[in-house]
Amino acid sequence: MWYYEKKLQYPVKVSECNPRLAKYLIEQYGGADGELSAALRYLNQRYTIPDKVVGLLNDIGTEEFAHLEMIATMIYKLTKDATPEQLVEAGLGPHFVNHDHALYYQNAAGSPWTATYIQAKGDPIADLYEDIAAEEKARATYQWIIDISDDPWINDSLKFLREREIVHSQRFHEAVEILKEERDRKKVF
């Protein structure tokens, strides 16, 4: 089971109401390479991955939910004081008429989250390579958002998240090596 802790993994502050930046950040909330996809992908792959790397998938999947909460906090804080006119101006008119100020699992272009974003192949190498690719794509997305954001507080939190993608990718690379070693050891007998 999981326990909730009443704190963010890393502080999230915003400089000012900025619904346009929130619109871009939704990509990391309900987009293909976003935090929801990441959490669900790893936690779902756990069941059929070899025991040696279950712990890693479990723990990275759990950390992704903390990242999802950070992204949600950014979007919430950037939009909570926006008027309908400001939302329309930021391109969030279609969002407003369907969801008001509520968050929704969709990408920056408004497509709802879908399980087709994630794969579970049952083949450990295939799954781990997908996970590595997902981390690298998320890292790139964070970089593109940082490049077009001028909010120094948001950028500080986004840089933290970008670095976490790098660490996760490195850990997944190590998991691949652990499985290769185990495979080669079995061949000896």
Place this chain on the structure above:
Amino acid sequence: MTQQKQMPDSYYQLLEQIQAVDFVLVELTLYLDTHPDDLDAIKQFNQAAYESRQLKNTFEKQFGPLMQFGQSFSNYPWDWKEAPWPWQV
């Protein structure tokens, strides 16, 4: 709709200390998942786990429980459900 809560400075300072030591614990957990024989890392992990518990005890006495389902003790009346939630501060 909820209001943004302005908490005292000590809330943010203590919270940031907890976030810092808990980050060490997240990072060491993932590292140890792929390096389970690193004794120095395990010693660091146990030391950080101890520091985290101490900091959280101090925080919870002032600002209420951080966790529930029995992972934190309760005050009277039940204050787990009280704001602020993490996105409100």
